[in-house]
Amino acid sequence: MKHQNKSALRRAIFASGLAACALAAPARPWSDPGRSPDARARTLVRQLTDAEKFQLIHSLFGEPDAAHKWSMPAGAIGSAGYVPGIPRLGIPAQQQSDAGLGVANPINVRPGDVATALPSGLATAASWDPKIAFAGGAMIGGEAWHKGFNVLLAGGVDLQRDPRNGRNFEYAGEDPLLAGTLVGETVRGIQSQHVLSTVKHYALNDQETARTTIDVRIGERAMRESDLLAFELAIARGRPGSVMCSYNKVNGDWACENDFLLNQVLKKDWRYPGFVMSDWGATHSAAKAANAGLDQESAAEVFDKEVYFDAPLKQALAHGEVSHARLDDMVTRILRSMFAVGLFDHPPQKGPVDVNANLAVAQHALEAGAVLLRNERTLLPLASDLHSIAVIGAHADKGVLAGGGSSMVIPRGGNAVTGLEPATWPGPVTYDPSSPLKAIRAAAGHARVEFASGDDPAAAAALARQAQVAVVFVQQWAAESFDAADLTLPDKQDALVAAVAKANPRTVVVLETNSPVAMPWLDRVGAVLEAWYPGNAGGQAIANLLFGRVNPSGRLPITWPRDLSQLPRPQLPGAVAAPGTPPPATADYAIEGADVGYRWFQRQPLQPLFPFGFGLSYTSFAQGAPQVAVHGGLPRVSVEVRNTGSRAGADVVQIYAQLPGNPIRRLAGFAKVTLAPGQTRTVEVPLEPRLLSEFDMAKRRWIIRGGSYAIYAGRSATDLSAAVRVQLPAQTL
Incomplete structure (x- = not known):
């Protein structure tokens, strides 16, 4: 009788356990984050x-x-x-x-x-x-x-x-x-x-x-x-x-x-x-x-x-x-x-954000991505003992330019410059309220920093003539839904830069542009900094770069042509079509095909104004010859980089590969390295196998054909080491 009672008790406990498990099981199995x-x-x-x-x-x-x-x-x-x-x-x-x-x-x-x-x-x-x-x-x-x-x-x-x-x-x-x-x-x-x-x-x-x-x-x-x-x-x-x-x-x-x-x-x-x-x-x-x-x-x-x-x-x-x-x-x-x-398991929770931390992300992005294109006689970084600086143009007293269209962000602090055209789509033209003038004044210490709008080139030149250094901001607004007619800066800004440079050869030009622009005044200015559209903390980032608080380390992600004649399609039909002119029906991208940008310039061949991957620094670097070893049928590349200058800075090791039977070098790997003065580091750069391959139309796969590959290391698409030859076996990715 006691044994029967124990068995019944065990059965009851087991049944209650099953019931409890059934209750605990999710009513909606798709809500179980443990499932795929x-x-x-x-x-x-x-x-x-x-x-x-x-x-x-x-x-x-x-x-x-x-x-x-x-x-x-x-x-x-x-x-x-x-x-x-x-x-x-x-x-x-x-x-x-x-x-x-x-x-x-x-x-x-x-x-x-x-x-x-x-x-x-x-x-x-x-x-x-x-x-x-x-x-x-x-x-x-x-x-x-x-x-x-x-x-x-x-x-x-x-x-x-x-x-x-x-x-x-x-x-x-x-x-x-x-x-x-x-x-x-x-x-x-x-x-x-x-x-x-x-x-x-x-x-x-x-x-x-x-x-x-x-x-x-x-x-x-x-x-x-x-x-x-x-x-x-x-x-x-x-x-x-x-x-x-x-x-x-x-x-x-x-x-x-x-x-x-x-x-x-x-x-x-x-x-x-x-x-x-x-x-x-x-x-x-x-x-x-x-x-x-x-x-x-x-x-x-x-x-x-x-x-x-x-x-x-x-x-x-x-x-x-x-x-x-x-x-x-x-x-x-x-x-x-x-x-x-994670949209099911982690629904959004409205609440405050860390504004300062987020602005720091934006500032750091520009400090890492602004590109120093020219720096004659080490005009930059600006000396700490300057007593007068002229800041000119591009509403630099109020903010920095942003692009238009659906990506345009209403910035913290609101639009710094209102009333500009277009006021409606793809506008309004917006300036992030981060004033370069204010940041330059803060960085310049006791120096006198004065501003001219640039609307009057003669007045701007007069101000520049009285200053030790002139910093001219120029801009090119762009937006979704239209293309530029050419590479010319709008609103007669080229004449402004020319006038200022004539008055003061120690002129720095800061570009706030969508993409490359023509620079007919390039040889007459001391320095050029491409700041793109600088973002919500752009003013502070630009000042840090100009005064050397940050060493420029950006490298061009595009080739900068000398003029439109170097492009695969010098004419862009419809970009500035007269009213009633029909838009183009087709765009022929077969002209350059896969050889976009720097690869087109190699193929022609053409000398750009600035090559893909180019960018200057306030220090100097030496890169050793690439060391290449093959493991598992794929090359591994290492390059010794030394900071040979007097400032900490970052260099970008760029590895280009040339496939058998193809004269065009293509970027196959890259790595950014930060070094103190005199510091040396060996950088290993992984290569992307698809950049060592061709797409095989019959097999519909990426194929490494095998044979002798040329590997180059360098600091731009045109500043490269001697080729290192390596044999790779044929293989399918």
Whole structure:
């Protein structure tokens, strides 16, 4: 009897334990963070109704728009896009913000809708430092998370094929390895804050002129080894939750319904598990777009001719033109990315951010990415015992210029210069309120620092004549939706610089530009510092660089041409077309193909004004011959670097490879190293195997052909060591 009682008791305890486990098990298995994102997404999609699936595959415009009689959707916090959540299943809303250089909200700004503006993407690329890119991304992601956003339209990686492109400042230069690496790190930084990031604009959106109609023509191998390689590297490194397809056509098909780009390359060859969203206004069909690989249509009610991923797609499903399996795949990819980045498990929490820490990130980015292009007779850094300095031009008394369009950030402190045209899209023209004049005065100690607007070149020259040093700021505003007509600085600024330089040969020019500009006065000035668009702490960073508190270490991520005749397309039809002139129908990128930027200059051959990778320092460096060893069929390169000057500084070791039978050298690896005066360090530089390869069209794979490869080390694309020859075996990556 006692034994029976014990057995019954054990059975009762066991049964109660099972009941307790059943109660403890999650009612929503997709909420279990211990499961993979793929498993969670597959489980959840089975719970969705068709109506709920359609809710997830198109976003609403997240702002009011009077022109389209569009009101802000209920639940949206106000920005580029909004996808309502599904509370019954615990699916959070997608709050999407533009965020090329910071959390952008250029329209309908409400009190408090400000953010920290980074310097331009070219400044980050010019740092040649993945840590700078990651820190910038993490800062943007953190600010977005604290504002309530969980999706950022960031990660611009379109290559610079033309210095006139109005969006070059959003991107990362002309080289696929440098751009892919730095943009990948930016994306990785954003997503470290549980905010989903895109990469964009996929693909070959390399000009703004006629961007919504232009058909880009280029061969497959050439695009695989240039623009697509930049995307491939950025996606592999950053693992973005989404890829944004672009406005343009590629070889006859719209990018957002381009089966080759979306299905064959992105999802099949690269095995990309995330989702493809369209750019705002880039969707042109329902069945074709869905079958080609588009997963989410963006803000269609305002920007597309109709909401294709609603009634038209439902009709296509009913007629069997699109399968229900494809609809499930679209939704699964969206949910999978949301799980992978942490949108379910780490929802945004609105709250304050560490403003000073974030401004320090922006300041450090410019200090690492500003490029010293000229420094005759060591005019820079400015001496500490100066008694008079003239500061001239570009509203330097108030702030620093920012680029326009969807990436424009309403900066902390507001627009420092108001009333400029254009006041509406792609404006307003905005200046971050970080005054170089104020920072220079603080750094100059007891020196007299006076300012002239530059509107009157004669008055500016008179002021410069009375000063020991003149610092002239010049600017070039650029924005999304248009390209520059040429490389000339606007508003007669060349005449201003010439007048000041004639009055005072100790003239320093600080460039705040989108991209390269013509400098007819270059030989008459003492120093030139490219500060790009400097960002929310740009004034302080520029002063630190001018006075040597920071040693410039930026290197050009682009080739600086002497003039337009050196470009593959000297004419840019439509950029300044007269009213009524039809836009160009096509853009021929087959001219240079994969040989973008410095590789084009090698091929021609041409001597640029400043080569890719170039940048001066306040110290000097010596690089030893590269030491190359082959391990596992791939080369490993090490270079001894010595700081031979009297200041601490950073050098960038650039490794270029020349493949058998190909005369063009291509960047295959790089590393930035900081050294104290007299310090020597051996730097190991990993090489990217795809830059030692060719894309084999028959095998549809990257192939190292094998044979004798030439490896060069140096400090720019034209300042290189003697070649070191190394034999590599044939292999498939």
